[in-house]
Amino acid sequence: MPTVTERDDSAGEPGQPQLSYLLRELLTAHRVLADPKEFGWRENKRQSETAGRKSGKRVNEKHFAAKMGKSPAWYARRMSGRPPFATAELQQVADLLRMTWRARVALYRRSLQAEPHPSCLTDANAIDASEWARGHLSRPTCLVDTNFALLEYNEPFANLLRVGKRRLSRANLMELVLLEEVTRERWPDWEAWHEMLLAELIEAVALHWEESPELQQLHATIRADPISGPAYQKAPGYTFPDLNRKLLIRLVRPGVQEVTLVHTVDC
Incomplete structure (x- = not known):
């Protein structure tokens, strides 16, 4: 199946959803929910004085790529599937974003069209x-x-x-x-x-x-x-x-x- 970065979203058209689009949306949704402090962001004095109010700070692609030890360009290419993430990189992504087991399955399917190995199952998302x-x-x-x-x-x-x-x-x-x-x-x-x-x-x-x-x-x-x-x-x-x-x-x-x-x- 070809991997591209666009899909037909015109009203009423049943355009084929692309795996790369689904991958990018999955990663973006998790990144938006991530705690910026886990990615190196620190409150300055002014922000500390407004404790209890949302700063609006979010983890962007640059911050996330840096946390992985990669460049923003490298991360952008992997999100578009050209080339896809390696399995070790996917596990790193899933751990950094604290993904549930089902989200990890989605990550592997959308990037590699494969299932994650059970060894990727951590205590945090283990199934009894x-x-x-x-x-x-x-x-x-x-x-x-x-x-x-x-x-x-x-x-x-x-x-x-x-x-x-x-x-x-x-x-x-x-x-x-x-x-x-x-x-x-x-x-x-x-x-x-x-x-x-x-x-x-x-x-x-x-x-x-x-x-x-x-x-x-x-x-x-x-x-x-x-x-x-x-x-x-x-x-x-x-x-x-x-x-x-x-x-x-x-x-x-x-x-x-x-x-x-x-x-x-x-x-």
């Missing part, structure tokens, strides 16, 4: 596999393919969506959660699911655009939706905060993912 396994079978869970078409699902999943089995047999997870009116109205915390799933979707679209007409169509449909469309435009900059790990996605085998929906609010 035993705790996850204990509650797994009682949580709404489904298997989906690359296009998010439902392959299998458990009873809690069917109960959560309250959609007939005939509808589920030919359903797409993204359409069910992002576009169905009953889902929007029924889930009290739907907005949080909305953001997470849109971020998952736009990344999958960028990764599999060429071989998936289904994802191309889903991308166009979501963009045109009056509710999901505006939020979808912001999805490239989603930072994947933990949010009590409400959305668990595990690769079962090539082309098949297991998705578990973990509600923190009873529906």
